[in-house]
Amino acid sequence: xxxxxxxxxxxxxxxxxxxxxxxxxxxxxxDVEDGEIFGIVGESGSGKSVTALSVIDLIDSPGRVTGGxxxxxxxxxxxxxxxxxxxxxxxxxxxxxxxxxxxxxxLRGPSFSMIFQDAMSSFNPSITVGEQIAEAVEVQRxxxxxxxxxRSRTQGYGLGSAILDTFLPNRDYVSNKSMxxxxxxxxxxxxxDPEDRAExxxxxxxxxxxxRAMIAQALAGEPDILVADEPTxxxxxxxxxxxxxxxxxxxxxxxxxxxxxTHNLGVIARMCDRVGVMYAGEIVERGPLxxxxxxxxxxxTQGLLGSVPDIDDPSDRLEPITGNVPSLLESExxxxxxxxxxxxxxxxxxxxxxxxxxxxxxxxVRCVLAEREYDEADALEQEVMADD
Amino acid sequence: xxxxxxxxxxxxKYYYEQDTFVDTLLGRERQSVKAVDGISFxxxxxxxxxxxxxxxxxxxxxGETLLRLREATGGAVEFDGENVFEMGSAxxxxxxxxxxxxxxxxxxxLDPRMTIGxxxxxxxxxxxxxxxxxxxxxxxxxxxxxxxxxxxxxLSATQLDRYPHEFSGGQRQRIxxxxxxxxxxxxxxxxxxxxxxxxxxxxxxxxxxxxxxxEFGLTYLFIAHxxxxxxxxxxxxxxxxxxxxxxxGPTDELFESPKHPYTEALLESVPRPSTxxxxxxxxxxxxxxxxxxxxxxxxxxxxxxxxxxxPGDLNIDQEAYRAVxxxxxxxxxxxxxxxxxxxxxxxERVDEEAFIEEARARHVDVELRGAVASVVDAALGHLADGDxxxxxxxxxxxxxxxxxxxxxxxxxxxxxxxxHLYEGSDEVEVIETTADAPVSADD
Numbered sequence: 001x002x003x004x005x006x007x008x009x010x011x012x013x014x015x016x017x018x019x020x021x022x023x024x025x026x027x028x029x030x031d032v033e034d035g036e037i038f039g040i041v042g043e044s045g046s047g048k049s050v051t052a053l054s055v056i057d058l059i060d061s062p063g064r065v066t067g068g069x070x071x072x073x074x075x076x077x078x079x080x081x082x083x084x085x086x087x088x089x090x091x092x093x094x095x096x097x098x099x100x101x102x103x104x105x106x107l108r109g110p111s112f113s114m115i116f117q118d119a120m121s122s123f124n125p126s127i128t129v130g131e132q133i134a135e136a137v138e139v140q141r142x143x144x145x146x147x148x149x150x151r152s153r154t155q156g157y158g159l160g161s162a163i164l165d166t167f168l169p170n171r172d173y174v175s176n177k178s179m180x181x182x183x184x185x186x187x188x189x190x191x192x193d194p195e196d197r198a199e200x201x202x203x204x205x206x207x208x209x210x211x212r213a214m215i216a217q218a219l220a221g222e223p224d225i226l227v228a229d230e231p232t233x234x235x236x237x238x239x240x241x242x243x244x245x246x247x248x249x250x251x252x253x254x255x256x257x258x259x260x261x262t263h264n265l266g267v268i269a270r271m272c273d274r275v276g277v278m279y280a281g282e283i284v285e286r287g288p289l290x291x292x293x294x295x296x297x298x299x300x301t302q303g304l305l306g307s308v309p310d311i312d313d314p315s316d317r318l319e320p321i322t323g324n325v326p327s328l329l330e331s332e333x334x335x336x337x338x339x340x341x342x343x344x345x346x347x348x349x350x351x352x353x354x355x356x357x358x359x360x361x362x363x364x365v366r367c368v369l370a371e372r373e374y375d376e377a378d379a380l381e382q383e384v385m386a387d388d
Numbered sequence: 389x390x391x392x393x394x395x396x397x398x399x400x401k402y403y404y405e406q407d408t409f410v411d412t413l414l415g416r417e418r419q420s421v422k423a424v425d426g427i428s429f430x431x432x433x434x435x436x437x438x439x440x441x442x443x444x445x446x447x448x449x450x451g452e453t454l455l456r457l458r459e460a461t462g463g464a465v466e467f468d469g470e471n472v473f474e475m476g477s478a479x480x481x482x483x484x485x486x487x488x489x490x491x492x493x494x495x496x497x498l499d500p501r502m503t504i505g506x507x508x509x510x511x512x513x514x515x516x517x518x519x520x521x522x523x524x525x526x527x528x529x530x531x532x533x534x535x536x537x538x539x540x541x542x543l544s545a546t547q548l549d550r551y552p553h554e555f556s557g558g559q560r561q562r563i564x565x566x567x568x569x570x571x572x573x574x575x576x577x578x579x580x581x582x583x584x585x586x587x588x589x590x591x592x593x594x595x596x597x598x599x600x601x602x603e604f605g606l607t608y609l610f611i612a613h614x615x616x617x618x619x620x621x622x623x624x625x626x627x628x629x630x631x632x633x634x635x636x637g638p639t640d641e642l643f644e645s646p647k648h649p650y651t652e653a654l655l656e657s658v659p660r661p662s663t664x665x666x667x668x669x670x671x672x673x674x675x676x677x678x679x680x681x682x683x684x685x686x687x688x689x690x691x692x693x694x695x696x697x698x699p700g701d702l703n704i705d706q707e708a709y710r711a712v713x714x715x716x717x718x719x720x721x722x723x724x725x726x727x728x729x730x731x732x733x734x735x736e737r738v739d740e741e742a743f744i745e746e747a748r749a750r751h752v753d754v755e756l757r758g759a760v761a762s763v764v765d766a767a768l769g770h771l772a773d774g775d776x777x778x779x780x781x782x783x784x785x786x787x788x789x790x791x792x793x794x795x796x797x798x799x800x801x802x803x804x805x806x807x808h809l810y811e812g813s814d815e816v817e818v819i820e821t822t823a824d825a826p827v828s829a830d831d
Contacts, residue, residue: 043586043587043588043589044586192718192723192751193718193722193723193724193725193728195725195728195731196722196723196728206676208676209676236442236443236613236677237442237613237615237654237657237658238442238653238654238657238672238673239442239676240657240659241656241657241670241672241673242672242673242674244659244670245669245670245672248667248669263586263587264659265587266658266659266660266665267659268661269659269660269661269662269663269665269666270659270660270665270666270667270668272666289663289666290663290666293661293662293663294663303588304587304588305661306591307587307588307590307591308587308591308616308661309591309594309616309617309619309621310619310620310660310661311615311616311619311643311655311658311660312643312660314619314620314639314640317595317598318591318594318595318620319591320588320589320590320591320592320595321588321591322592324556324558324559324589325586
């Protein structure tokens with residue numbers, strides 16, 4: 001098997017809030033292969049979006065990545081830092097977290113790129129869509145001409161710049177060349193009449209069109225890895241189908257890898273080659289799609305799959321997981337399997353932190369059931385949850 | 389068949405833009421947005437009717453209008469034989485006791501400054517219930533009733549004095565359900581009751597709704613966009629598109645053999661959570677839902693329909709016809725700009741053939757043959773001269789579809805579909821309201 005493009009090892013991210021430390025991501029480990037779509041699925045608050053943001057280094061205060069490694073395969077970078085930072089280099093891989101800040105920043109665009117759930121709030125409403133995409137192109141162009149000196153637009157939008165603009169009309173950050181490229185990108189993502197649409201503002205686009213425009217923007221740097229955080233959640237099913245088709249086509253054309261974050265198991269099933277299931281900040285099970293959907297080992301994965309009504313076969317009764325998603329405050333996290341209080345198969349063994357068990361080299365699970373059968377004699381006394 | 393509990397006939401709800409006094413003074417014509425445009429259905433006692441559609445199709449407006457939470461523009465709603473729209477205030481209050489609603493957003497539909505107990509008891513207080521509290525005070529009776537309801541929806545009665553912010557989304561939705569149950573209604577409109585919830589919690593609430601229906605003999609109107617949920621909980625389903633019902637039928641029948649091309653496309657688009665789904669490529673519907681400000685003439689779905697009917701005398705395959713129709717729609721909405729085509733084909737603006745070739749490459753991505761190709765080329769010739777109107781006229785003369793001339797009606801069968809493909813639907817012709825009849829899209 002080819003080497004993966006991205007290896008995430010024990011990545012942890014915490015938020016330091018007034019109520020205390022919240023462990024949103026708790027030593028998460030996974031690989032993204034070259035040219036595959038890796039999916040992360042989980043409910044709200046499970047830490048899937050924070051995982052995505054941690055990978056591309058976009059965690060903002062009060063959050064901080066507290067540990068772990070992000071190994072990214074890039075022979076050029078590895079060569080460059082082999083001498084100066086040997087601890088950050090391993091073969092062709094570099095640990096992005098140990099690279100200097102400027103280098104990390106320069107990776108955003110040509111290496112990592114991201115699309116978000118809510119396209120409407122991800123665009124600046126006062127700049128045309130075309131210019132915003134051209135800006136992304138321009139940043140990359142200038143970065144290539146002068147590596148490591150990425151400077152985003154310096155132009156402000158206050159009174160001062162309004163006055164300056166009046167006297168100095170040619171202060172445009174974006175060149176015509178970048179603008180042409182933006183139109184090309186809009187065409188590539190299937191926007192009709194891209195020349196005119198590029199001149200329009202975000203509110204003139206429909207939700208599906210704006211999502212396409214955001215994908216165009218993410219493609220500006222020709223990224224190796226595209227992180228898609230709930231890219232279709234805000235869209236209707238017919239538009240969702242369009243966007244999923246588009247993502248798959250682009251992935252094949254550009255040969256990039258996609259890290260797909262979603263709560264929708266159907267989207268995971270349609271798009272992903274391998275998948276990780278997150279619960280309370282941990283990846284509780286991960287492996288090839290078939291293994292996870294056909295032979296799930298973790299009771300949470302089983303519960304999640306049992307909760308989704310099947311459109312082709314309406315069984316009489318859903319089998320939901322009881323209880324609610326736990327709080328992730330460190331002071332309230334038990335020194336046990338985080339799922340134990342909702343788990344129908346909780347045993348006394350579950351009262352310690354559970355390591356990740358490897359089943360067959362591809363499928364791994366964070367549950368004692370990987371090693372033993374469920375035994376009622378060992379069943380954990382479940383406190384009756386009054387809330388549910 | 390039993391008498392329906394609720395019967396909706398030709399329900400209309402229009403919103404008007406530019407309708408203020410100032411607009412009148414300035415002589416602006418008011419513009420209608422046809423959120424719900426003449427829909428009819430019945431709900432039998434004890435059944436669950438699902439109302440599905442994409443955002444903006446008018447399903448929530450339908451739910452709110454038939455409860456008279458919004459004033460209807462036209463039509464009639466009969467509840468238990470009485471016309472809801474003609475009720476006086478006393479009758480209306482009595483009706484509200486029988487018909488309740490649960491809203492989508494569990495965060496904004498509960499007053500943050502009231503305790504859960506007060507929220508659930510509020511409908512009882514408004515209706516001055518109970519008539520006879522026995523040996524308790526009315527207040528005590530209401531409090532006991534609230535704790536009973538809270539226990540029934542799976543929360544603990546000890547939480548009666550807590551505030552909404554102390555609960556999770558799923559728990560709040562249970563509180564909303566308890567409030568709707570307080571008056572022991574016969575009929576509940578469930579407006580996307582689970583779409584804000586995570587799947588595991590969603591399944592809990594769906595099971596709860598199911599149990600409550602059996603226990604209290606409730607009738608539901610279940611509004612949703614998630615087709616798997618609808619399949620799971622509904623007895624019959626109505627599919628809405630742009631303010632119209634396009635198909636209505638028993639759930640299993642509708643899901644297993646959908647008639648309307650829109651229903652087919654919707655069902656096809658839903659990603660299934662199973663391994664068979666991997667890499668499945670859906671023939672996605674092209675384009676977006678048109679604006680309800682200026683809906684397409686004839687069949688509302690014709691601008692996206694993969695089965696749009698060509699005129700009888702035209703020999704053309706479906707793919708090519710769809711492509712030509714897409715070109716026509718693009719001309720209508722202004723997505724075809726001759727200047728850009730010239731720019732790419734021949735900046736000197738001489739070579740008309742190059743222009744036509746470029747235009748076809750851009751806007752008609754299938755191979756056209758014979759007579760069809762020559763008509764399209766002739767039309768594009770007019771486009772080269774900058775005459776968009778003439779282009780449209782030439783195309784319309786040859787390609788006008790029956791779907792854009794007549795609006796298909798909903799037949800009167802047990803599983804009607806508003807589509808010209810189905811015999812019988814042609815006979816019922818819906819008369820467009822004259823006051824603001826939609827402009828033919830080609831005008």
